[in-house]
Amino acid sequence: MELSTRFEPKIVGFLCKWCAYTGADLAGTSRIKYPPNINPIRVNCSGRVDPTLILKALASGADGVLIAGCHPGDCHYTNGNVKTMRRFKLLQKMLDQFGIEKDRVRLEWVSASEGERYARIVDSMTENIRTLGPLNWKSKIEVVAQ
């Protein structure tokens, strides 16, 4: 058997515990197939995801970051996800300036019953990033450092 040499993106997922993480759980218990490229991190609310965490993930070797929370209006903390949306739009503009492609960092709404939707998001994200290739932020910076 030949070992696959295709690029496997490393994606960090910040999933809100009330909706997206439960949705991801449902994807698992429903035995829905999706790529193993995502490394989920359970957070209390998508509004808790400091932009520092996203930048740190990218700078430390992640090829992409997914932030997923409750649909607007469904937030367990009333409006945490709206706060995320405000922050995310601004972050997107800044990441674009840094030269990081839009497909690498995504904000998605996944409810606890949307296991299928979660799986398809991870699907498309993995494929999009596979096409973009590795981010390799640190080594790229070091190559151009001198």
Place this chain on the structure above:
Amino acid sequence: MTKAKVAFNWASSCGGCEIAILELGTKLLDLKEKIDIVYWPAALDYKYSDLEAMPDKNIDVTFFNGAIQNSENEHVAKLLRAKSKLLVAFGSCACGGGIPALANTKSRELIFKSSYKETPTTENPENTYPQSKFEAPEGTLTIPEFYNTVKTLEQTVDVDYFVPGCPPVGPQVGKVIETFVSGKLPPKGAILGASDKSLCHECKREKTDRKVAKLVRTYETIQDPKKCLLEQGIICMGPATRGGCEAVCLDANMPCRGCYGPLPNVLDQGAKMLSALSSVFDAETEEDIQKLVDGVVDPIGTFYRFGLAQSLMRRTKQ
């Protein structure tokens, strides 16, 4: 009593930090009783050969201002590290990269092209660009190598203390030098001449919970000099910036640009400011949010004006 041997050096910076030392005024003359300035190229006539001739650890404390943008800066940083017992990163450029680190949003090629070809006042038909080596009939001529990425002092050599500010404000400079003269030194890595709280704690402007529906730049509005600038829609870096300067810019009706750097335990000043700024957005829908985001014309230049080199990303992809 033997006098403490002190050195001041100027790398990639504007020279404002040297002026900050002169801001001590006549105090500098009193200091002369306690310290011996053994190296200060900006004010007194010293050559690198004088520095090279010194034995190692000869200087008690070196105040190093400026970022590391070329091989000369790096060479002097390494030389001063070897010759000094204590090395202090003095000013925003040495601490976080400062204004020179905004060059990290471009590549060396783009910077050269802009400076030596595209500026309207430049005529360069032979496409002459600076080379680090040139073979002249008299021999090989060299100039320092210009780096693609600006580094902080700490990314180049081991640093003992940090004094942020662009430039560090006069009263704080006095206190910092006093600290070294007294010999009562804080633990290594400490940030001197600054507070551990955000600038907002020092700012005298009135703060409420007002949110903004539109961002404006300073020239686009007539501001209320008593009220928080963020609440008036002017981007002010205060919430994400270390205090210590007594909010001098705010007193002059200018927003904080963030020169005192990130607060304690903060990895990335820009990310924190991005968060703080979006928290004052008065917008619930995507369209309204987008309108506010459009008001941030240059996110990197705004959030990392003085600290791109020490940020998590360090530079843009080129």
